[in-house]
Amino acid sequence: MEKYLKNKNILVTGGSKGIGRSIVNFLLENSARVAIHYNRNGASLEKTIKKYPDVAFPFQFDLENIKTIPAFMEMVIQKMGHLDVLVNNAGIAVSSDITGPDEDWINTWNKTMDVNLNATGFLCKKAIQHFLGREKGGKIINVSSRAAFRGDTEDYMDYAASKAGMVALTRSIARAFGKKGIVAFTIAPGFVQTEMAQQFFDQYGKETALNQIALENLTKPEDVAPFVGFLASGLADHATGGTFDINAGSYVH
Numbered sequence: 364m365e366k367y368l369k370n371k372n373i374l375v376t377g378g379s380k381g382i383g384r385s386i387v388n389f390l391l392e393n394s395a396r397v398a399i400h401y402n403r404n405g406a407s408l409e410k411t412i413k414k415y416p417d418v419a420f421p422f423q424f425d426l427e428n429i430k431t432i433p434a435f436m437e438m439v440i441q442k443m444g445h446l447d448v449l450v451n452n453a454g455i456a457v458s459s460d461i462t463g464p465d466e467d468w469i470n471t472w473n474k475t476m477d478v479n480l481n482a483t484g485f486l487c488k489k490a491i492q493h494f495l496g497r498e499k500g501g502k503i504i505n506v507s508s509r510a511a512f513r514g515d516t517e518d519y520m521d522y523a524a525s526k527a528g529m530v531a532l533t534r535s536i537a538r539a540f541g542k543k544g545i546v547a548f549t550i551a552p553g554f555v556q557t558e559m560a561q562q563f564f565d566q567y568g569k570e571t572a573l574n575q576i577a578l579e580n581l582t583k584p585e586d587v588a589p590f591v592g593f594l595a596s597g598l599a600d601h602a603t604g605g606t607f608d609i610n611a612g613s614y615v616h
C-alpha cells in the first residue's frame with residue numbers, strides 16, 4: 364500500500380483515539396502525510412508526532428463549532444500545502460432516554476446531528492471546493508455505521524439517523540463530482556472495540572455484541588484502518604459512491 368499512499372496529504376478527523384488513531388497509524392506506516400485532527404486527546408498524539416515529525420501534523424478543533432470549519436480547513440490546507448483525501452471519522456454516540464424530558468432528548472439529538480452530520484457535511488463542502496481547484500481532484504471517505512442501514516436501539520435513534528444522512532451525503536458527492544475527479548466512499552462498521560462501543564457494552568453487555576456477529580472475535584480498529592487506506596490509495600476509485608460494511612458478518616445486505 365505504501366507505493367500508493369506515499370506523500371498523499373490526508374486529513375483524518377478524530378485521529379487521536381479509537382478507529383481514527385488506527386487509520387492515522389496505518390497511513391503513517393505507509394508513508395502518507397497526515398493531518399491529525401483531535402478534540403481533547405492531544406497528549407495521546409505526542410508519541411506519534413515524535414515518531415513521524417515530518418509527516419504527522421496535529422490540529423485541535425471542536426467540531427461543534429461548525430461556523431469556524433472554514434478557518435480550520437484553511438489552516439490545515441495551508442500547513443499541508445494541499446489535501447488529497449479527507450477522512451471524516453470523528454463522531455459521537457450518546458444514549459438518549461425516549462421516556463426522559465423532551466429538552467434532554469432534543470439537546471442530544473441536535474448535538475449528535477451537529478457533530479456527526481452537520482460538521483461532516485460542511486467539511487465535505489470545504490474539501491470539495493479545495494478539490495475543484497486542483498487538477499487531481501480528491502477523495503472523501505466518510506465513516507458512517509451499520510446503524511444507518513440496520514437501525515439502532517431506541518436510545519441511539521439520533522445516531523442511526525445521523526449516520527444514514529452521511530450515506531446519502533456521500534452518494535450525492537460521488538454522483539455530483541465524479542467527472543471533476545472527486546470520489547467519495549462510505550465505511551459502515553459494526554461494533555468496533557473502542558470507547559464508543561464500550562458505552563454499549565456497559566449498557567447491554569459484551570455478550571450481546573458477540574452473539575450478533577458471525578466471526579469469533581469483535582472487530583478491532585486495526586480491522587477497519589487498512590480498508591480506509593485502500594480507498595485512499597486510488598486503487599478503488601471506480602467503487603465511488605459505494606458503502607463498505609466492516610461488521611464481522613453481523614449485518615449482511
Ligand SMILES: NC(=O)c1ccc[n+]([C@@H]2O[C@H](COP(=O)([O-])OP(=O)(O)OC[C@H]3O[C@@H](n4cnc5c(N)ncnc54)[C@H](O)[C@@H]3O)[C@@H](O)[C@H]2O)c1
Nearest residue numbers: 377381382402425426452453454508552554555557559560
Ligand atoms: N466503535 C464502534 O462500534 C463504531 C461502529 C460504527 C461506527 N463507528 C464510527 O466510527 C467513528 C470513530 O468512532 P470510535 O469508535 O473510534 O469512537 P471514539 O469515541 O473512540 O472516537 C471518536 C472520535 O471522535 C472525536 N470527536 C467526538 N466529538 C468531537 C467533537 N465535538 N469535535 C471533534 N472531535 C470529536 C473524538 O475526539 C474521537 O477522536 C465514529 O464516527 C463512529 O460513529 C464506530
